[in-house]
Amino acid sequence: MSLCGDSEEEDTGPHQTHRPESPLSSCVSMKSDGSMDRPPDFSGDSTPCDHSVWRTGTHTAPSGHQNLITNDPTINRSRDTNPDVVLQRVLETHKSSMKRKVEHICEGIINPENQTLLKSIYTELYITEGQSEGVNKEHEVQQIEAAVRIRRQDTPINCNDIFKPSPGQEKHIRIVMTKGVAGIGKTVSVHKFILDWAEGAANQDVDFIFLLPFRGMNLVKDEGYSLHRLLLVFHPELQGLKDTQKYEGCKMIFIFDGLDESRIQLNFHIQEQKLCDVTQTSSVGVVITNLIQGNLLPSALIWITSRPAAANQIPAERISQVTEVRGFNDPQKEEFFRKKIRDETQANKIISHMKTSRSLYIMCHIPVFCWISATVLQEVLPHDDSKEIPRTLTEMFTHFLIIQTNMKNQKYDERSEMDRQKLLQSNKEDLLKLAKLAFNQLEKGNLLFYEEDLRECGIDVTAASVYSGMCTEIFKEESVFQQKKIYCFVHLTIQEFLAAFWVIYCYVSNNMEELETFLTRQKKVSLDDLLKAAIDKSLQSENGHLDLYLRFLLGISLESNQELLQGLLPQTESSSESLQRTSQYIKEKLINQNKPHNVVLTKLSGKKNISTERAMNLLLCLLEMKDSSLHEEIDVLVKSGKNLSPAHCSVLAYMILVSEDVLDEFDLKKYKTDDIGRERLMIAVRNCRTARLGGCNLTASSCKTVAAALQSPDSHLTDLDLSYNEILDSGVKHICVGLEFSCCKLENLRLQRCSLSAVSCSALSSALRSNSHLRLLDLSINNLQDSGVELLSTALRDQHCTLETLQLQCCSLSAGCCSALSSALRSNSSRLRLLDLSNNNLQNSGVELLSTALEDPHCKLETLQLWRCKLSAGCCSALSSALRSNSSCLRILDLSINNLQDSGVKLLSTALEDPHCKLETLLLRRCSLSAGCCSALSSALRSNSSRLRLLDLSYNNLQDSGVELLSTALEDPHCKLKDLLLYDCSFSALSCSALSSALRSNSSRLRLLDLSYNNLQDSGVKLLSTALEDPHCKLENLLLRRCSLSAVSCSALSSALRSNSSHLRLLDLSDNNLQDSGVELLSTALEDPHCKLEKLRTDRGEFVRRR
Template structure:
C-alpha cells in the first residue's frame, strides 16, 4: 500500500500536501498518536509515506482516507479504495497478512541493524589520501564543512580544473544558497518540488567523496537523516570492476553483503538512498538512449543497464539518488534526470585557516606558521581552495617548519609537490621498515625504478584522460602491483569480486599529482634521450625526429608550450607548469638520485622566459595567457607583473602581454572592483581583449566601443552566469554586435545565477531577429534586468511588438532614434503599452 499512498500524495498540490502533513501532526484517528512536526516539516512525499508506516502500520490507509475527506479530495479516496481492493484480490494471503510490521519488517530491521555498524566502521576514519601508508584519522576530528551551493557554474566544463579554481567560485557571496551536506535532499524555502535525484559537481580533490563519507557516517551514527531506512554506496571506480550480469538486488549484496535477504523485502515500502560516487571515473558506456528498459529489481542485466534504469527511475522510482562528478564528466547523464544540481566550491579563506587549525590541533604555533607561509604565495593560497591541496601543503609544512636544517620552504607549486614526493618514501620506510637509509638521495635511488614507472603510468593515463586505473594498466608499465599498493603515492581500494579474487583500483592522490609525475617522466625521458617515450605527444619538426639527442632543454620547453597553447580546454596547463618548474636547478637538486641532472640550466631558463613573453603577443585565449604567467612564476620570474604595474602607474601604452598580467592581478585581488572601464587603459584592441575576463570581478563593467569579438561575448556571458559574479551593470554600447552577437548574452540573462540589473546595447546594429531572443530572456522568471537601452539600432515593427510584453518587467526601456517602418518606435511602444495595460515600464525616447 505504500506505493499507492505515495501516488496519492504526488497528486496533491503543494498547499494540500502541506495541509496533509498538518493533519498528521494533529492526529485524526483516536488511538493514533500525532507525528511530531519536527519530523514532518521538511519531509518529502516518500518521507511522509515512510513516517506513516513507522507510526501507523496498516492504519495508515484509514488515516489517509480521513485526511483526504477533510481536504475534500473524494476522487483520491475512491482511487485509494479501488487500489486497496485490487491489492487484496491479487493475493490470497493478503487477508491474513498484517503489513510490514510482521516477518518482512523484522527482517528489514535486522538488516538495518547490520548495515549501520558496518558503514560506521567503514567511514568513521579517513587517511586524507595516503592510502595504506599513514595512520587513520577520525573523520569528525578533521572534517571541515564545505561550501555547497544550490545550482552550478555554467561554462566551466571545457576548462582545466585548476583554472576553474581561479575564475569560478572563490568569492562566496550572500546571494549564494548554501546547502549543508546532510540536507542535500531537503527543499529550500519557497521550493515546490520533491528532491529525489541530486547531481553534485566539483573539481578533483574539492571534497566530493569526503562529503559522501560524512553523509553516510552521520546517518550510520544516528546524527542525521534518520528517516532513511537503507543507504547504498556504489563508487564508479569499483563498479568498473563488475563483470557479467547482476540483478539490482544482487549488485547491492555484492557491495553490501550485510544486506543478505533483502530480496525478501518489498523495497518500495522503505526510504532508500543510492549514492553513485565519482561519475568521472566511470568506464561504463551509460547509454541512456539505447539501453533496454528494466523495472524488475530481481531481473539480471549488465551493470550499465542497471545504472541507467536506476538513474531514469525505472528501477525503484521512489528511491533517492545522489551522484557526484567532476564537471567535465557530468554531461554523461541528461540534466533533466535531476531535481537538483549542486556544486561544491571548496574552502573559503576562513575555512582554509580553520583546516590548518584542525590539522595541527595540538600545535597552534605550527598551524599559524603553516597558514602564514601559504598566504605569502598567491599560487599556493589559491590552490588551498581545494581541501586535498590543503592536506598536501600541511603534510609538507608539518615536516619542514619544525626543522630549520631542512632547507628552503617551498613557495611554488612545483616546489610543494616535489617536497610532497620526497616525504612519501620516508613514510613508506618508516612504516614497513625495509631499509634504514635516512639520506634523501639514497632513498630516492632505492625507489627510483618504481617512481619513474609511476611517472610513465601517469603520463600514459593523462594522454588517455583516465584518472583511475587497474592492474592491467600497471602491468603495461612494468609496475609490481604489490609494491604499488605499499606506496604512499597511490591509493588502493580492494574489491571482492564474485569470482572470489581480490581486485585493486588505483589512482593518484590527486589529478594534479598525476600531472606532476607525468612531467617528471617527460623530463627524465628527455635527459636519457628516450624520444619515443614522449615524441608523439609534443610537436616536432621533421629534422628533429632524426636527431632527438640534439634537442636542448629550451627546445623541449618550446614544444611543451606550443602544445599547451593549442589546447582549447587547457588540459596541459598544469603539466606545463610542472615541467618548467622541474627544470630549475633548485628542484633538480632536491631530486638527486631520482632525476638525472640536465646540467646548468640558467641559459635555457633565460631563453624560455623570453620565449614565454613573446607568446603573449599571439592570439592565445586569456586562460592560456594567465597560465603562462603561472609558468613564469614557476621559473621564479615575476618581471611581467612588475612591468605591468609600472606601465599602469606611468600612463604609458600597455602591451597585450602586460594586459594579461594586469588582468590576472585584478582577478586575484581580494577587493571587488566597483567599476571596470576597459577604455581607461592605454592599450591596443588586442590588449583590451586580454582585459575582458576582469568583468567576472566587478560590479559595473564598461566595454563600450571596444570591438568585442564572439569569444569576448562568450567570456562576458560566462561571467554573468557565474554563481560568484558581482556584475550588476553592463555597458556594451557601440560594439556592432549584431543579432548573432547578443545570443550568448540572452542565454546568460535566463540563468538563475545572473543578477544583472542594467544593460546598455545601444548602437549595436540590432535588428528584429536579435530582439526576439532578447525578449524571450526578459520574460524568463530568472531575469533580474530593470533597465535596458536599445537606442540607435535597426528595429522594425516586427521587432517592436515582442518588446511590448517585456515592459511589465522593466523599469526603464530606452529607445532613442531607432529605425522603424511607420510610427517611431517609442511612440508605437507607448501606444501598445497602454493597450496592454502596463504601468510599470518607462520609455525614454530622447536621443542617446
C-alpha cells in the same frame, strides 16, 4: 592522445577507463574524488552536513512510498505487534556496516595508523544548488583559478535535505546529480551524509542507503546480475534478506559515486530490456538504467556524483535536482588547516604562508591540495629555512614527493641534502616506475589503472612504494572483487607532476626513445627545444588540459628544483641559456618586441589569438620559472606614459590577474589607451579592491566582465565606480546578477550619469534585498523618476538590505517619491544613514513628508542633503519640528540653493536651541539670506543646547552687520562652532574688527574661517593678523581668496606666522595681488622655527612646508 608529440594512438584495451570523447574531458583529470577515502579528509565536524546549493531541473518523479522505519506511532505499534525479525536484523546490520565503511578517512599509506575519524576532521564544503552556467571546457584546476564564469544565484540548503524541495516548491525530488571537479570533496560529502544517517543524526525515515561506486561496478564482467545480486556484492549483509519483496516496502537511497569513472554502458535512448523485479538478471548497465528510469523500485531515491564533463551521460530530463560541490571558500580553507594541524602557532604560520602565494591559495579551493599543502608545510616550516619553503606549485609537489617517499620515517630532516639524496636514491627504482606509469597513462587519457598496468611499468604491486601516498589502492578488500584491485593517483595534479618529471628524467638520462611521442626527432635535442615543443602542444589545446603539466615541466627544468630531486636524476640539466631562450619563446607567444616597448599579441600557427586562459597559463609558467622580466618590461612601458596598444593591455591585465599581490586600486583612466585597450584591461578588476572605471567609454557589454568578477569567490572587489559610462539599464542588470551572489564583497557602487531609468531600480531593488553587502549606492544624474525611487524604497524596508548611503542627485524626482521614502525611513529594517536628494523638484510638500520620517524613532538618518530642491521658508517649520524631536538622529542638513529667506532660517534657529536637536552641520549657501537672520542664528549658537560645529552661510548678503552679530556668538563660552564659512557675503574690513576680537577670546573654538570673495582689503587682514598672534586664538585654517589684498597684508601675516602663539596650518591667499615681494615675505616666515604653517596657497602655486 600524446602529451606533446605527433602520435595520436590510444590504448583501447577493455580493462582501461577512458575519458568520454566529449571535449570537456581532460586527459589530465585522472581521478575523481571517489578515492578520497584514502588520502585527504576534507570536511569536518560532528554535526550533520549543512551545505549551500543551487536548484535546477524540472523533472517530476512519482511520489509516495511506504517506509518500514518511521516516526509514525501507529505504524510503530503495528510493527511491534507483527515484528519482522529478519528484516529488522538486516536493517540494523546494514546500518552498522555502513557506519564502519564511512566513519574513517585514511591519509597516505592505507594502514590503521593513518585512519582518522571523519567527524574529527570534516570541514563543511561550499556546495550550491544548481551548476555553473555554460559548458565548462577548461582544465579543472584552470576552472578554479579562472573563476570567471557567470553562475546563477546560490540557494542555501542543508546537504541532508537534498531530496527535499525548496520552500514553496511542490515537486518530488527522486534523482539528484552532484557535480564537482576532481578532489573537490564529492565522495567525502557522500560519506558524511551516510555517517549522519547511520549515527541517527539525519534522515531517520530512510531504511536503506546503498553505496555503489562506479569504479567497483566496472569490475563486474558477466551479464547475469540482478539488482539484488548487485547489492549483495557491495553489501553482503543483505544475504539474510530472502524475501526480496521487502525492498518494495522500504524507503531507500541508492548512491552511485563517480559516474566519470564508469566503463559501464548506460543506454537511455534504446530500451534494451525492461526490468520490473529486483531478481531479474541482465548486465549491470541495464540494471542501473532501469533503476534510474523508474522501472525498478520507482519509489527509490537516487544520488549520482560525477565530475562535470561526464554528467551528461544521464539525460537531463531524468534529473530532478542538480547540485555542485564548489570546494572550500576562504574561511573553510583556514578551518581545514586548523583541524589538520592541531598546533595553533604552526597552523597560523602555514595559513599566513599560503596567503602570500595567490596561486597556491587559490588551489586550496580543492581539498586535496589543502591536504598536500598541509603535509608539506608541516614538515618544511619548522626548519625555518626560507630557501626550502615552497612558493610555487612545482616546489610544493617536489617536497610532497620527498615527504611521501619518506613516510616511514617521519623524523626526516628536510634541510639535510645528504639524507634527502640517499632517501631518493634508495627509492629511485620504484619512483621512476611510478613516473613512467603516470606519463603512459596520462598519454592514454585513462582515469584509473589496474594491476596489469603497474606490471607493464615493472611495478611490484606488493611494494610499499605503491602505497606511498602518491598512488593509492582505492577499492576496499572487503568486496568480493578483492582480487581485482583498482589504482589511481591521489589527484590529477600528482599524475601531471610525475609525468612531467618523467620527461625531464628521460631527457637528462638521454633516454629519448621513451619520448618518441613527445618529439619528432630523438637525437641532439636541446632542453629549450624540448620545452618549446611542450609549449606548442599545450597552446593547441582548447580546454587547457595540459596547462598544469606544462607548468610542472617548466618548473622542474629549474636547477633549484632538480637539486631537490638529486638522487633521482643522474645530474642536473638546466643551463641558464636554455631557460632564457625558453622564457623568450614564451614572451614571444604573448608579445613581439619589434622595437623597445612595442608589444603586440601574436597569432599561434597563423590561426587565432591565444585565449585569455592560455595566455594566463603562460604567465604562470614564467612564475614557475621565477622569471619576472616580462613584468618589468611592461612596468617600464606603463610608467613611460606612452600609448598602450590593445595587445599591451591584454598582457598587462593577465599580469595583474596572476600577481601574488591584490591591487588596492585599479584606475582604468591611468592607462593611456583606446576603447579596445580599456575593454581588455577590464578583466583585471578581479584582482583589486577598488576599481575606478568612470568616464572610460564602457558599455553594457563591459558590465559582464565586472559581474563575473563580483561572482568570483576569490574576488577582492569592494569599491566600484562606473560613473559617466553609457552602460544603460542592461548593464546594471548584469551588475545586479553579481551583487546577488553570496560571495560578492562589493560595498560601494557608484553609477553617476550612466543613462539609467526606473528599469535599473527594479534590478537594484532585487539585489539589495538578497543579502547584498552593499553599503553605498550612488545613482545621481540618471532619469530614475519617482517610479524608480519607489522601487528602491521597497528594498530599504527589507531586513536583508544593508544600504547606509543612497545618493540620488538630479534624478528627475518630485514630491511624489517622498511618501515612499518616508515610509522606508520609518521602517525598523532601514539602515539608511545618508540620503542625498539634491537638485530634484521636491518642493515644500516633499520635504514635509520626509520630516515626518525624521521624527520616527525607527529612522536612523544622520545626513540629509536637499540643496536646490525648490524649497522656501514653508518647509522650515516641518524641519524645525523634526529637529526638535527626541527621536531625530540628524547630524548634517544641507539646504543650500533654496529660497529659505530669513524667516525660514529663524524657524531653524529655534530648533538649534532645543536640547533634543542633534544637528552639528548646517549648510545654507545661497539661501537668499540677509543680516536679518543673523540675530536668530547668533542666539542659537550662544545657547547651551546647541551642538552646531559647522555653519556655512556663503553666497548670502549678510553684510558687516550680520557678521558682527555672528562674531558675538563666537565669543560665548556655550558656542561650539569650529568651522564658519562666509564666502562671498558682501562684508568689508569693518567685520574684521569683530571677528578679530572673537578669535582672541578665550571661549572661541573656531578652527576654520573662510572669508573669501569679500572686500576685506589690507586693513581687514591686519586686524585678523593681530588675532593670529594671540595665545587664545585656535584658528588653524584661514581662507582669504580674492579679498583685494596686496603685499601689505603679507607683512602683517608674516609677522603673525612667526609668532610662537600662532596655530595656523593652512593659509589661502589665492587671487590676490600680493606681488613677488609679498610672497617672499611669507616664504621667509615659513622658514621660521616658530611657524606652524604647512600649506600656503598663492597665485604662484601651493607651498608645502617639509619638516
